[in-house]
Amino acid sequence: MCKQSIETITAQAGSHLDGNKAVALPLYFSSNYRHESLAEAKSFDPHQGYTYSRIATPNRSVLEQTMAKLEGGTAGFALSSGMAAIQLALSILKTGDQLISLNDLYGGDFRYFRYLHKHFGINFDQWDGQRISDLLQKITPRTKVIWLETPSNPTMKKLNIAKIAAAVHSKNTQILVIVDNTFYTPVYQRPLTEGADVVVHSATKYLSGHNDLLGGILVCKDRKLAKEYFEYYITTGDTLDSFDSWLLLRSLKTLTIRVKQHTKNAQAIVKYLKDEPRIDKVLYPGQGGMISFYVKDEADVTRLLDNVKIITFAESLGGVESLITIPYYQTHADVEIEQRQRLGITPKLLRLSVGLEAADDLIEDLKQALDS
Amino acid sequence: MRFKKIYYPGLSDLPGYQELRKEARGAGGVFSFELTEQVNPSEFVNHLQLFKLAVSLGAVESLVELPSKMSHAELTPEEQLAAGIKPGLIRMSVGIEDYRDQVSDIQQAFEKAHN
Numbered sequence: 001m002c003k004q005s006i007e008t009i010t011a012q013a014g015s016h017l018d019g020n021k022a023v024a025l026p027l028y029f030s031s032n033y034r035h036e037s038l039a040e041a042k043s044f045d046p047h048q049g050y051t052y053s054r055i056a057t058p059n060r061s062v063l064e065q066t067m068a069k070l071e072g073g074t075a076g077f078a079l080s081s082g083m084a085a086i087q088l089a090l091s092i093l094k095t096g097d098q099l100i101s102l103n104d105l106y107g108g109d110f111r112y113f114r115y116l117h118k119h120f121g122i123n124f125d126q127w128d129g130q131r132i133s134d135l136l137q138k139i140t141p142r143t144k145v146i147w148l149e150t151p152s153n154p155t156m157k158k159l160n161i162a163k164i165a166a167a168v169h170s171k172n173t174q175i176l177v178i179v180d181n182t183f184y185t186p187v188y189q190r191p192l193t194e195g196a197d198v199v200v201h202s203a204t205k206y207l208s209g210h211n212d213l214l215g216g217i218l219v220c221k222d223r224k225l226a227k228e229y230f231e232y233y234i235t236t237g238d239t240l241d242s243f244d245s246w247l248l249l250r251s252l253k254t255l256t257i258r259v260k261q262h263t264k265n266a267q268a269i270v271k272y273l274k275d276e277p278r279i280d281k282v283l284y285p286g287q288g289g290m291i292s293f294y295v296k297d298e299a300d301v302t303r304l305l306d307n308v309k310i311i312t313f314a315e316s317l318g319g320v321e322s323l324i325t326i327p328y329y330q331t332h333a334d335v336e337i338e339q340r341q342r343l344g345i346t347p348k349l350l351r352l353s354v355g356l357e358a359a360d361d362l363i364e365d366l367k368q369a370l371d372s
Numbered sequence: 373m374r375f376k377k378i379y380y381p382g383l384s385d386l387p388g389y390q391e392l393r394k395e396a397r398g399a400g401g402v403f404s405f406e407l408t409e410q411v412n413p414s415e416f417v418n419h420l421q422l423f424k425l426a427v428s429l430g431a432v433e434s435l436v437e438l439p440s441k442m443s444h445a446e447l448t449p450e451e452q453l454a455a456g457i458k459p460g461l462i463r464m465s466v467g468i469e470d471y472r473d474q475v476s477d478i479q480q481a482f483e484k485a486h487n
Contacts, residue, residue: 034424035425037418038425038441041425042441
C-alpha cells in the first residue's frame with residue numbers, strides 16, 4: 001500500500017496516464033473498446049485492458065484505484081449511488097443470514113434492509129452502539145455482517161472501530177465489519193486500517209463536494225472478497241459512468257483542503273450555536289462539517305428553514321455550499337416512528353452541512369433567520 | 373463462394389420471416405454469417421479496417437465480432453452449438469458509413485483471408 005500522504009495521492013491521481021502526455025486525465029466516453037486482433041480478444045484479461053464499459057472504463061479504473069489507496073484497501077468499486085454501493089456490499093448475503101447494524105443510520109439503509117428481509121429472508125438486528133458486550137451477545141452462527149456508521153447520521157454517535165472489529169473478529173473471523181465512512185472521509189478516518197473489512201461511501205457527499213454528481217464507492221481489503229464483489233458488480237452493472245467518474249476524481253484532488261476547511265467552519269458555528277439561547281442541544285463529533293442541533297421552540301424550525309438565505313434548505317450534505325435539512329421529515333422518514341423517537345430524531349432536530357462560505361456569514365444567516 | 377450461410381431477419385428463406393413481416397417494420401442492421409472453408413474466419417476478422425473488432429452493437433460505427441469468443445463467451449461450447457453459434461460464426465453490426473466503403477472493406481479482408 002502506498003505510503004504517500006493523502007494530499008499527494010489525490011493531487012496526482014490520474015496524472016501522467018495519457019499517451020499524448022496530457023497532464024490531466026482525459027475523459028473517455030466510449031461504451032466499448034477495440035481489440036487489435038482475435039488472439040488478443042481471446043486472451044483478454046478484464047484487469048489489464050478494456051472491452052466493454054460495464055466491466056471497466058479508464059476513468060472509473062483510476063478513480064477506483066485512487067479510492068482503494070486512500071482507504072488502504074486492495075480493491076475499489078465506483079457505483080451509481082451510495083445505495084448501489086450498499087447493495088454491492090450486501091450482495092454476499094444469503095437467505096437466513098443475519099446483519100446487525102447500528103440503530104442510527106441513514107434512513108435509506110433501513111428501507112433496503114426491510115426489502116432484503118421481505119424478499120430474501122435475510123434477518124436484521126440493531127445495536128445501540130453503547131456496550132460492545134451487547135453487540136457480541138446479539139451475534140449468532142448466521143451473523144455475516146456488522147454494519148456501522150461513525151459518526152452516525154444524524155445523532156453523531158462515535159464508535160471505536162478498532163475495538164469493535166477486534167471483538168467481533170475474535171468471536172468469528174468470518175463476520176464482515178462494514179463501515180459507512182461518508183461523514184468523516186479517509187481524511188479523518190480509515191476504517192480498513194482499524195480492522196474493518198469493507199468501507200462504503202456516498203460519494204455524492206464529501207468526496208464529490210460540489211453537489212453535482214450522484215455516486216457510491218466500496219473499498220475492501222480481502223482479495224477473495226474483492227473477487228466476489230467483482231463478479232456481482234460486472235454482472236449487474238450498477239456502475240458510475242465515465243463523466244461522473246472524471247468529475248469525482250477531479251473533486252478528490254481538493255478533498256483534504258475542503259474537509260479541513262469544513263471542520264474549521266463547523267467548529268466556529270458550533271461555538272455560536274452553543275451560546276445561542278434559542279438552540280437547545282448541539283451534537284458535533286469534533287471533526288468534519290456535520291452539525292445536528294435541537295431548537296427550543298418548534299416554530300424556530302420553520303423560521304430557520306424558510307428564511308436562511310446563504311444556507312440552502314435541501315437534501316444531501318458535504319458540499320461547498322451549506323445545506324440544512326430536517327431529518328424527521330426528510331432523510332429519516334423511512335425509519336420507524338418509535339425508532340426515530342428512541343434515537344432522538346424529533347421534529348425539532350435540524351442537521352446542518354457546513355459549507356465553505358465564510359463562517360461569519362453563515363452565523364449571520366442563522367441569526368437573521370431566527371430573528372425573522 | 374465465400375459465405376456458407378447468412379443469418380439476417382430480412383432474408384425470406386429463414387424461419388420466422390413471415391412472423392417478422394407481420395410484427396416488425398424492418399429487419400435492422402445486425403446480421404451474422406458462416407464463411408466457407410476457403411476463408412479463415414480469424415484472418416478475415418483481423419483484416420477488416422472499417423469494421424472494428426469490438427463488442428456492442430447498434431452504433432453509427434460499424435463493428436464486427438465473433439460470438440463464440442466475445443459476446444457469447446459465457447456459454448459453454450455445448451450451449452453455443454445448441455444456440456446455433458458455431459466457432460466460426462461472425463456477427464456484424466452495420467453502421468452508417470458509406471455502404472460502398474463498407475463493402476470494399478469486406479472485400480479486401482476476404483482477399484487477405486482466402487486460403
